Amino acid sequence: MRYISNTKEQLEEMLKEIGVSSFEDLIRDIPQDLRYKSNLKVKGPLSEEELISYIKSIEQENADFALLKPLVGAGAYKHFVPSVIKTILSREEFYTAYTPYQPELAQGTLQTMFEVQTHLSRLTGFDAIVPSIYDGASATAEAVLMTMRLSGKNRIVISKLLHPQYIETIKTYVAPHKTEIVEIPYNDNLTDINAVKDLMNNDTAVLVIQSPNFFGGIEDVEAFSKLAHEYGALSLQVVVESLSLALLKSPKDLGVDIVSGEAQSFGIDLNFGGPYNGYLATKMDFVRQLPGRIAGETVDRNGKRAFVMTLRSREQDIKREKATSNLCTSHNLNLYAIDAYLSLFGKEGLYDLATYNVKASHYLRSRLLQTGHFKGVEYPFFNEFVLETDLEENVMSERLKSINVIPPLKLSTYFEGLVNSYLFAVTEVFSKDDLDRIVEVLGR
Amino acid sequence: MRYISNTKEQLEEMLKEIGVSSFEDLIRDIPQDLRYKSNLKVKGPLSEEELISYIKSIEQENADFALLKPLVGAGAYKHFVPSVIKTILSREEFYTAYTPYQPELAQGTLQTMFEVQTHLSRLTGFDAIVPSIYDGASATAEAVLMTMRLSGKNRIVISKLLHPQYIETIKTYVAPHKTEIVEIPYNDNLTDINAVKDLMNNDTAVLVIQSPNFFGGIEDVEAFSKLAHEYGALSLQVVVESLSLALLKSPKDLGVDIVSGEAQSFGIDLNFGGPYNGYLATKMDFVRQLPGRIAGETVDRNGKRAFVMTLRSREQDIKREKATSNLCTSHNLNLYAIDAYLSLFGKEGLYDLATYNVKASHYLRSRLLQTGHFKGVEYPFFNEFVLETDLEENVMSERLKSINVIPPLKLSTYFEGLVNSYLFAVTEVFSKDDLDRIVEVLGR
Amino acid sequence: MKLIYEKSVKGRIGYSLRKDEFEGSIEDFIPEYALSKTKKELPEVSEVDVVRHFTRLSKLNYGVDDGFYPLGSCTMKYNPKVNEYLATLDNFTQAHPFAHIEFVQGNLRLMFELEEALKEITGMDRFTLMPSAGAHGELVGVLIMRKYFEDQGKPRSKMLIPDSAHGTNPASSAMAGFKVVEVKSNAVGNVDLDDLKAKMDEDTAGIMLTNPNTVGLFERQIQEIAEVVHSKGGLLYYDGANLNALLGIVRPGDAGFDVVHLNLHKTFSTPHGSGGPGAGAVGVKKNLVEFLPSPLVCNCGKYFGLEEPRKSIGRVKAFFGNFTVLVKAYAWILSMGPQGLKEVSETSIINANYVLAKLKKYYRPAYDRFCMHECVLTGRDYKEYGVKTLDIAKRLIDYGFHPPTIYFPHFEPYAQETIMVEPTESEGKETIDEFINVMIKISEEAKTNPQLLKEAPHITYVSRPDEVKANREPVLVYKEK
Amino acid sequence: MKLIYEKSVKGRIGYSLRKDEFEGSIEDFIPEYALSKTKKELPEVSEVDVVRHFTRLSKLNYGVDDGFYPLGSCTMKYNPKVNEYLATLDNFTQAHPFAHIEFVQGNLRLMFELEEALKEITGMDRFTLMPSAGAHGELVGVLIMRKYFEDQGKPRSKMLIPDSAHGTNPASSAMAGFKVVEVKSNAVGNVDLDDLKAKMDEDTAGIMLTNPNTVGLFERQIQEIAEVVHSKGGLLYYDGANLNALLGIVRPGDAGFDVVHLNLHKTFSTPHGSGGPGAGAVGVKKNLVEFLPSPLVCNCGKYFGLEEPRKSIGRVKAFFGNFTVLVKAYAWILSMGPQGLKEVSETSIINANYVLAKLKKYYRPAYDRFCMHECVLTGRDYKEYGVKTLDIAKRLIDYGFHPPTIYFPHFEPYAQETIMVEPTESEGKETIDEFINVMIKISEEAKTNPQLLKEAPHITYVSRPDEVKANREPVLVYKEK
Incomplete structure (x- = not known):
């Protein structure tokens, strides 16, 4: 098999060196009655040519x-995604690498994370950025959980003009936490600010507004933020079409506390809905409550600028059940696309x-x-x-x-x-x- | 313009540093009446998206x-071309590099040339290989010129079952050299060996046989080689479907003196007929009469194995009108494909x-x-x-x-x-x- | 190397746009309260600048195609190039998730067929392909467990997790509102059955188990474990991080597991992409199907379609799964076929045991057993020379290898100096031999020249970045001076 | 690094084939006189082995995307990525050259439209896109000249070529059977008009001229040169190697040239591919059209078709031109548009003069003139320190630059220590400044520490391979020991 290097002869030789007479000796720990005795009923093996023609035949069942x-x-x-981006994504050093645990072998990844953090900072106004979470919906759910941690409160008020699938995702994420979810009606394709007043109270962790909203409408985010703050709640702006940030005021300038967004517009194909790239942006005060991977600047042994994953004590592999989230694998590959896209434009x-x-x-x-x-x-x-x-x-x-x-x-x-x-x-x-x-x- | 880095401001600054007040000062050598005064009537500029859609619309005029x-x-x-090959060809270090004049920055190219030379040596039996000439037809024409140089004779005998376009190409190349061209008839889809006897004489530089021939026929190359040698002529075998060499006896073992071939079958797409990859193979005795680029093994300053372009005194940039050929740019990029293809299989x-x-x-x-x-x-x-x-x-x-x-x-x-x-x-x-x-x- | 911002030149252009033929100016359309007064300060560079920037960045990275990448528990196997090609076919990458179902029959078929294959490989009854990563799958899995008990009217509050488990297990359980209860390992590196029995009760949802576990050892008593958990009405969760050892040999579904998640980017060879995207498919037994996240793909007569499980835990992201990752995983399965899948596990087990056999004298393991597809060694013997396992790992870089996983699992039997090596089935004996020889050489160096290790790596662009400084004075974005 | 043969393991597999369902064995089909008794000894490696092998090989190379590549006369400009994409569209790469004309209308249209654009850019009347490279184009061009005179019944035997010309010019002339007559350069680096007049006669086919010439200088007296050659019935051949200086500024066809060849891989940005494939389109004036190689593309009513020029010199290769290269060239022209093309030449001329202005104190040029798109300097002043131009070039590598062209043109005014720098329009001022600073630094090093230069490069995988040894004891293929 072309993806398996060792030949039968080599495997025999290795078994001999290990000191066993057969493969079976190595797996004697596995009870016989657990063994799968027959052949797996999966198609294949297909030659590469047959594989291509089979998968293409499936692809052709889609519309053109x-x-x-x-x-x-x-x-x-x-x-439109410039061709440069596909060229960059096809560098094996990017797509076949792992999460940058060894900074000496991953400065490419880490610098890219840092650059994207900077781009998103320029667009949102915030300095604390998580550049890559699965998608905008899950990033938003993480942001909501974060506001609950920050505030110690369990009541969330959400615009009905937040993307419906984002609302569903939030509901799934908060379900184990006895959370009260309140939805704000809309009026003339904008979230009804008068209605919000009646729905807010001092137990509210966060007011969640998407702008541009699900109907494309540009909300008066500043007014919503003010209102949230009046009730001691945090203001979370969701940005699904992040291209809008090129023209619109920075969330930070609108009094927002946290932004959760989707960066698919920045060089990522439609891909039938995924992989996309969620992100979070907030003020430095909140940085230690952020979930996910963050790159930071430092110096190396010789004083040279270097980048590392930082503030790791928030993460699951260090803090286990006390981590800010279970996030481990992110969507880092997209960051090369986003970095290149925002740099090109x-x-x-x-x-x-x-x-x-x-x-x-x-x-x-x-x-x-x-x-x-x-x-x-x-x-x-x-x-x-x-x-x-x-x-x-x-x-x-x-x-x-x-x-x-x-x-x-x-x-x-x-x-x-x-x-x-x-x-x-x-x-x-x-x-x-x-x-x-x-x-x-x-x-x- | 995205492919031109310097901005207008930078160009102004540079003009100042050069010490002129305008671009016009730099080109005052060009007589005014030679200047093209109007705008070139070419389409464009197109944005990348428009370009893609325009070229694709042309591509769609082809059959699917x-x-x-x-x-x-x-x-x-x-x-079938394995996907690995396209991946390799997309490495910028390969496709954006120049001819390997600086061996320190081109060991990738040079080692690949050397490896392809070795592959072709294993297939043909010969040790002196030119791995990349434009295509099989031009390589064959170069081979014929080489036999004329080697023999000092001007008469060439060619099987009628040599690819017709190869015959035409030979004719173009030898036209300036007062060459007599004799074509051998065929019989039952094979070159008529009895007819050859009548056509050969002692003024003949070379007998050219394609095998498998244009009709796919496997010629008795050994017999033709013997016949050529009887008349003091060289035996040139043309191999257009080089995959046949995997099964057929090596030309060297058939008494052939020179092989000219086309390696398109080894990992190169059809491409509407080009770029393809011609090659030459012969015995070491003739190596200094070969045209084109050859890589050789040597050692570097520290005794480490290294590869260089070698036997350069045959080439145009050294020998000018006394060179074995005017070959300069070859089709080196194809060598990565050929090397990978023959290694994979x-x-x-x-x-x-x-x-x-x-x-x-x-x-x-x-x-x-x-x-x-x-x-x-x-x-x-x-x-x-x-x-x-x-x-x-x-x-x-x-x-x-x-x-x-x-x-x-x-x-x-x-x-x-x-x-x-x-x-x-x-x-x-x-x-x-x-x-x-x-x-x-x-x-x- | 310079940041792209440090290469910015005012007025430089790297983009092209079709002509704007519309009337009006932006102020006509965007209200003043929303319109930014300034343009956002992104860099200004040419296309050449960008291409060179990323080409250089790429050369500061190390990928599987660069060499041996024996990160234990990460299954860094070769990523076939044909799969990359197939995942970028236009009709896949350009498919809009809200296009009508008739437009996307190919996508749905692919998901359907992949699900069928995963069911067969694991012995589970139904899969969701929605989760974006292993941890995402874990969250889905434990939310399903949570909902299952709620649905029975008897919610449970605790989750058992072995001390050797990945950090994601407890973190996912916590996200799903469970209290985490740690189960100890026994003297041979497996779950301590007595401890398990003591802790499993009727307020405990079940256990999250990796098998082979994160020490690379098969849980010999898996049947007993299942018995204990099931007898209290609990469920067994299978963390698929290590499925690479069991393809065609054991199916989790046959071993008593109720929920499994698979990392398609590990076992099924989709690339790790510098840290994702991956895909964390979750499979369940019949009794849990109705709790799966929505939507599921179904073959509903004429068309492939979507269906919502009746008691679904809900959505965990927008749209569908990481579709292009799914394409690669399915292509890999088809390339392998039944026999190939089995060879994957056999080869990776032999490769790992070979490393173990050759290195156990030099890097003493905690347990004297054959391992499965990865082996866990330690650097504990070199502490006396002032050499930490980290130093051994960094020194490997100088020899052209990516270091193995270190300091995980981070617990006592290993003197907290773990070195976890997973060669995968991709690696040939000669590569593994080279690694073994270098590891032995480093063990010598550790004794004779520890400084060499402590200052390693010597050949990389940066060496030993100061993580403490990064943490204490966080600089997370670039600011012009 | 190891050769792929040195990685071979008996029985290892890197391929897949569909099942052979046919009856019989190979001996049934291939006669004994032809069938090899042994399999050919190619290497046996896995797909992983191959991918890693070439990934490593790639990292021993240096491409335009890696940095400044100022090879004079080679026009190493940026190769746009979109063009690579367009050239690999399936219907282009999978088109069979013998498919019926209806099947390949797209290809023919593209060739037709490219020809139209090239005609406009050069002022010529018709182009062949057949030649595979510049030198191939030269051969076509001089064969056309030869045939033109033969057709008139007055064959000519000589060709004039300036002493500064590329080696391909005399070599191509020789291949076309011409006797080469060298024309001297004058004190300002142009063709010596008196020498030209003395040598141009009615047995001389004409002159092959590069303009700007290979010293980077415009032939000021081009009109006089044309007059001299035409007055004797001769033809002017334009070597397009340096057309990058003249786009939209001067059209060779307007300057008296009868035949031109264009290197699409220089001016028109198609990549050099480690030494090709390129494309060497040849354009001619009306009176020479009937001699062009066959076939030409025509727009013949309903369809695009092919036609054979009446007195064609014949074919110079099989099938058509290097089609995929043509796609890239045309895409580049369309991206540029008329104004962009002019900016290319303006920018490359300013870039080159900037280098000249900044470096002329340190690397004295032979002529004190502004240059066109490339400048020619010399390393002659460092001979006294025992430093050759080669050493300067090799030292540049240590600083991350590809060396410029050296020792060409190899003639007296430059004390044979030529350094030819062509920055092209792609390079930004900051890159050029960096190069300039390094060149100045090296000029210091040459005086203070010549050994540093003589042992350069210090950072590459190999340094100063022994070319003499390679030449004396040629080892051209690998043999197992």
């Missing part, structure tokens, strides 16, 4: 996604890219409204918006498919009241011509 | 080759692979003969064979296309007499089921 442009976002955004590029997203999405919305088939309230949004339509679902789907566009998200799945409403996402993968074509087929 | 299996070979063979694998090719092609031939639509003479062949058919060309094409097979080569293009004959190539990309399906559609 390379040609399709999605009008659906909702937490998974199709942004940089200060000007990320701004221009975000601006394009804003203008393109607003253009499509206003053109769709003109067709007469759509209606919706005015509200500030980034690159996603909600419209109600009089078109049948399958009519809209078919027309969009005919021009290689994936339909927007039907909101009724998550919001019972919104029967004919859709959540549209528009990114830079759409040219103005593309959008005009959409308007044309939907405007008929 | 990823799905197609070719029954056509004729000098370009579809063999190795002694047993290459033998098994070649055996599969032989058995699969013989199976298809005998099954096609059974259909009654095909006929052909018996002759020894490797993985290509000629059959005549009573099926119309477009009938055969359409039926094969319906099962995603590219039709075999119609021979009438190159051989006027062969009106309904086709050259079939069968490699390991065809399973027995695939071949049965071919027989089924063609046997109707």
Whole structure:
């Protein structure tokens, strides 16, 4: 077998050197009645050529996604990923390495973690960053747990316009901890700030607001933070479309205490929803309550700058059941992508890219409204918006498919009241011509 | 522009440091009336995303080759290329490096050249190898020029069953040198050895035989070599399907003096005919008449084994018009693929692979003969064979296309007499089921 | 080496965008209360700058393709290149998780077929492929256990965990609200059955067990352990970190385990990616299926579809699992086939025992037994020369090897100087021999020239970064001077 | 490091094949006179072995992505990653050259559009994309010149070539049967017009000229040169090695050239691949089109097709050009656009003059002029310290740079100690400054510690391999001891 180096002869030789006559001698600890006696009923072995053709045949059962442009976002955004990023990710030194426990053999990983921490710091305003947690949803759940540790309180108030799957994830994570979860209603596609006042009290650990929210709406985060603080609660902002941070005020400047976010937009493919990359950002005061891996700068034996995993006393392999979390494996490989993406686009590029997203999405919305088939309230949004339509679902789907566009998200799945409403996402993968074509087929 | 690092400000600063006030000062040597005053009329600039979508739209105008299996070979063979090879070729240290003029920074390239020389030595029996020339055709032309230098004679005798495009290439290369070219007829898909006797004389520089020949036929190379030597000529064997060397006797053992070959079968994609990789192999006596780059083993300042480009006094940058050839840039990148391919398959694998090719092609031939639509003479062949058919060309094409097979080569293009004959190539990309399906559609 | 910020030049460009043909300016669309007054201070570099930066960074790293990487418990095996290729096929990487189910039949089929294979390999009845990592799988597993008892109306509050276990076990249990109760190891490195019996009661959800355990030894009394736990109504959790030893030999499901998690990035060869993404599939027996996280993939007639288990613990992340990791794991299984899978375990067990046999004189183990797929040695004999196991590990770097896992498990039988070596099935005898010879050479050096070890590594870009300083004065982001 | 043969283990396997379901054995099919009695002694290694072998080999190399690579005349610019991606699209790499013309319309369109772009950039009337390299293009170019004169019934036997020219120019001329006549350089580094006039006659086919020439200087009198050559019925051949200086500034076709070859792997950014494959497109003026190699791509109505020029010199290789290289070149042109192309030349000229201005005090050039896209310096002043230019070059390696081209052009004005630096447009000022500072530092070292230079490089895997030994006792293949 090509992935196993030793030949039968070599194994025999080694058994002899070990001093046993057969492999069986080595595993005599295993009771015979536990042994699996037959052959495992799995397919294979396939030659590499057969394997490729089999897996490709499965892949071909999917739609031809390379040609399709999605009008659906909702937490998974199709942004263009520069080829440089795939080149970087294909360096074996990155993808075949382990967690950087040996800093001498992992400065590449550690410096990248540190650089991403810096990028996210520039975007959020905070200096204490956990650069890689599974995804935005689990990072948000970890953030909520963190606020409960920080505050010693068990009541959490969450905007109903937090991504529904993020809400579900929080619920799973807090379930063992007798937590009271309160959801805030919304109004005109924004979280209802008046309603919050009635829902907050002094037992509240945290007020959780997503901005841009699930409907793309840009919340007045500063007002929510103030309100949270009035009740002695922490303010947690969730950022699912992190590209918005290129244009929007830094969470820190809005009085937020913790940010949990999803960095998929920064150079990570859609991947059917994963692997993505969650992150946390907060003030240095809270750094020792953060879960997950953090890189820090130090000097080596010779005084040279070096990077290490730091503040490790928070972690499970040191603190076991007293750790801030059980996080061990993160999604570090994504950090090379994020680092490269944010470096390539940089200060000007990320701004221009975000601006394009804003203008393109607003253009499509206003053109769709003109067709007469759509209606919706005015509200500030980034690159996603909600419209109600009089078109049948399958009519809209078919027309969009005919021009290689994936339909927007039907909101009724998550919001019972919104029967004919859709959540549209528009990114830079759409040219103005593309959008005009959409308007044309939907405007008929 | 993302590929140009310096900003306008930096360029201004540099101009100042140079001591000029504008770029124009630097190019005042260029007469004004030579300047191109308008903008070049080329498309662009395209953003990376636009570029990808444009080039892909061109690529989509091709047939969907990823799905197609070719029954056509004729000098370009579809063999399966293990993924490891693409991984290796994507190492920037290989593809972004220059010709190994600085051995300290190019041991990777030089050792690879040396390893490929060794592989080709094991396959051909010769110790003097030029591992990379543009392709088999140009390598063959260079070999012919070499025999003319070695012999001082200008008459060359070539089998008519040498690949037609190789013959054309030889003709182009020898055209300036008042060369007499004599072609040997064939008989039952093999070069007519009786005819050769009449065509040889003592003015002949070389007898050129391809084996397996253009029709896949395995020639009695030893007999041809003897004949050549009887007339004081050199024996040149051309090997276009180099996989055959895994099974067939080494050219050296057949009395051949020089081998020119094409190594595309060893891990190089079809690429629409290029880049491929030609090579030369001969005895050490002739090494100083070889054209092109050769790596040699030596020791470094500290006695450590090292590799360098060697026997450089043959080359154009040293010898100018007295060089053995003008070869400068070769196709070195392919050597990593060839080295990896031959190492992965190795002694047993290459033998098994070649055996599969032989058995699969013989199976298809005998099954096609059974259909009654095909006929052909018996002759020894490797993985290509000629059959005549009573099926119309477009009938055969359409039926094969319906099962995603590219039709075999119609021979009438190159051989006027062969009106309904086709050259079939069968490699390991065809399973027995695939071949049965071919027989089924063609046997109707 | 310089940070990318230290390479930034004002005005330099590394990106390209299609032309913005829309009207209006950003202020027309974004309200003043939200719009940042300044652009965020990211670096400004060219494409060349970025490519060279990461090329150089890569050369400060060490991966499996660079050589022997015998990190015990981490199963750093070769990551086949074809799997990387397959995971990047366009229709996989460009699939939107909210695309209609008809659009993603290929993805669902792949997940379905992978689940079938994992069921067969482990002897479990159903799997979720949702968890992103081993620890994530653990959390799912213990939440399932928690919910199972709640559903019976008899919640339990404790979880048994052997003293040798990974830190994630207690941490996961704590996250699921369990009180952790440690079970001792006995004199031969297995669970102390008496201690177990004493601690297992009807307020205890069960035990989290790694088998072979983290000392590389098979729990001989696994049947008795199961009996003890099950007799009190408890459940057995299988930590799959060490499944590489048992493929085709023992199926956890046949050995009494009720819940298992598998690290697809260990046993199933998907790469570790400098610390992830991995995938932590969780399998359960029939009676626990209804508690699995939602959604599960089902083969529902014409289409592959999704279903929600009736009493699901809920979601543990957005969307589905780490799909591209799943592709690699499945491709590996198909490449191996039944016989190949068994050879994996046989070879890795022989490789580890060979290391043990050759090195036990020099690095005395705590227990005199054959090991499974990894062996645990110690550096305890070199303490007298002032040499710590850390120094031995660092010295290995000078010889071109990645150090083994050290200081884990961190408990007494090893004098806390553990060296855990896992060669995996990928490594050839000559590589292992080279490692053995170097280890022996280092044992000599430890006696004759301890300073050499204490200052190692000597050949790396940095050596012995000061972790205390990093911890005391945390510098977590770059600031321009 | 070990050769792959030295890693071979009998019976080890690195391949997989589908099952052989056919009947018979090999002796049934291959005649005894042809069948080898033994298997060929190739190495036996696993996939892991191969991957690690090449990973290690790669780390003994230095590429453009590793840093500054200022090889004069080689135009080692950044190779954009997107181009690598585009060249590996399946329908390109899997296209069979003998597939029916309908199957390969995409390939033909790409070649057609690339040709159009090259025509516009150079001012020529038609291109062949067939040649595999610069020298291959030269051969095509001079064969066209040869055939042109033969076709007129007046074959010519001589070719003029400046003394500073690349070795390929005389070698190509010789291959095409021409007698090479060298033209001298004048005091300012250009062609000596008097010498040219004396040597150009009606038995001379023309002149092969590089412009800017290989000294990095523009041939100021190019119009006069053209006049001299054309007045005798001769043709001007443009060696495109240095076109990087002239994009959008001067078109060779407008400057009197009749034939040009372009190195797509220099100016057009396709990578050098450790020495190829490249592509050496050849463009000609109208009167020479009918001599181009066959086939050419044409836009013939409904389809793109192929045509054979009437008096073609014939084929110079099998099939078409180096197609995948062509994809990269075209992608680069499209990324650049008209303005970008001009910026390439402007930036590379400024970069080179900046190096010249900063280093001319330390490494005196032969001519006191501004240069074009590369500058030629010398190490002549350090001879007195026993330091050769080679030593300076090797010392640069210790500082992380690839050395510039040295000892070319190898003629008197430079005291044969040439150092030719071509920074290209890719390099940023800070990289160039770093190079300049190191060069100055080395000039100091040459005076104060020449031994340091003579033993350089000190940090590489090997240092100063013995080329004389390699040449005297050639060892070209590995033999088991």
